[in-house]
Amino acid sequence: MQVNFLGKNLISPTVLASGILGNNFDILQRVHASGCGLVTMKSIGPTPRDGHNNPTVIDLGHGMINAVGLPSPGYLHMEKEWADLNNRDFPIVASIYGASVDEFQQVADYVSDKKPDFIELNISCPNSEKHGMLFGTSPTASFDVVNAVKKVVKTTPLIAKLTPQALDIGEIAKACEDGGADAICAINTLGPGMLIDIESRTPILDFKKGGLSGPMIRPVAVRCVYDIFKATRLPIIGLGGITTGADAIEMIMAGATLAGVGSAVTYRGISVFKKITREMDQWLKDHGCTLEDIRGAAH
Numbered sequence: 445m446q447v448n449f450l451g452k453n454l455i456s457p458t459v460l461a462s463g464i465l466g467n468n469f470d471i472l473q474r475v476h477a478s479g480c481g482l483v484t485m486k487s488i489g490p491t492p493r494d495g496h497n498n499p500t501v502i503d504l505g506h507g508m509i510n511a512v513g514l515p516s517p518g519y520l521h522m523e524k525e526w527a528d529l530n531n532r533d534f535p536i537v538a539s540i541y542g543a544s545v546d547e548f549q550q551v552a553d554y555v556s557d558k559k560p561d562f563i564e565l566n567i568s569c570p571n572s573e574k575h576g577m578l579f580g581t582s583p584t585a586s587f588d589v590v591n592a593v594k595k596v597v598k599t600t601p602l603i604a605k606l607t608p609q610a611l612d613i614g615e616i617a618k619a620c621e622d623g624g625a626d627a628i629c630a631i632n633t634l635g636p637g638m639l640i641d642i643e644s645r646t647p648i649l650d651f652k653k654g655g656l657s658g659p660m661i662r663p664v665a666v667r668c669v670y671d672i673f674k675a676t677r678l679p680i681i682g683l684g685g686i687t688t689g690a691d692a693i694e695m696i697m698a699g700a701t702l703a704g705v706g707s708a709v710t711y712r713g714i715s716v717f718k719k720i721t722r723e724m725d726q727w728l729k730d731h732g733c734t735l736e737d738i739r740g741a742a743h
């Protein structure tokens with residue numbers, strides 16, 4: 445099921461979410477070969493960062509809680525990854541983060557020279573002391589960071605990745621649009637949340653708090669995409685809890701152009717992209733319509 449996104453033809457409307465399968469070329473290529481239309485890299489930061497200590501990810505069955513903590517080699521230490529990715533025959537999104545507008549600009553400037561198809565600004569991570577959410581909960585800060593990055597990257601289309609913690613996510617999306625974003629991705633993990641081991645009476649995650657993902661956050665993601673669709677003209681990657689073709693159809697009806705998949709890679713394996721696309725295709729055939737017919741249909 446071919447789909448066009450900001451002028452690129454994708455083999456399917458599915459997107460690998462950032463941070464799920466790292467930045468290794470062989471794995472990202474396998475994801476594409478498994479039917480994924482657009483492959484997002486793990487977020488890349490300004491300096492080397494270890495991330496948090498284990499345990500960092502806990503599966504609750506109906507979703508996960510994680511505090512991986514944005515581990516990154518830092519943008520200056522990825523020459524092998526970039527060299528491999530240079531020979532790719534599939535579209536990628538390079539996800540970046542920073543703790544200040546300057547850091548975002550610095551990373552974006554360098555990364556855009558590596559010619560990813562898109563750059564995603566992670567202004568929404570709840571699992572780090574000072575990155576991301578700081579920007580994504582304020583319309584002014586969101587505008588400032590997108591606008592500053594737009595000035596340095598010029599031609600690489602920008603995707604702003606938003607947090608469901610924003611009081612009014614539509615307002616944040618509009619601020620990103622005004623700042624020069626070409627698309628929105630929503631949502632990052634929900635939270636932070638916490639689990640406590642009642643025998644030891646201590647939080648289970650080493651970082652104590654973590655972001656929620658998977659099926660349990662889908663209704664929040666659907667509502668966020670619905671609000672963003674109302675507030676902007678930008679194409680949306682709808683992400684959060686999508687596990688089946690029916691979930692993806694629901695997200696398209698809320699207003700998404702593409703369906704992002706993160707935790708479901710764990711639940712249904714790497715072939716989840718082919719499975720979801722096939723299930724979407726079947727639903728559309730059964731109902732005699734196209735993706736365009738149902739985009740935003742819930743409005």
Ligand SMILES: Cc1cc2nc3c(=O)[nH]c(=O)nc-3n(C[C@H](O)[C@H](O)[C@H](O)COP(=O)(O)O)c2cc1C
Nearest residue numbers: 461462463487566631632657658684685705706707
């Ligand atoms: C283990 C893990 C690591 C993640 N790392 C990142 C990351 O580096 N950058 C980012 O923007 N989002 C990251 N996310 C968030 C996902 O990209 C996605 O927004 C979120 O999991 C919701 O989608 P899902 O319910 O399909 O998993 C991570 C999620 C998980 C579960």
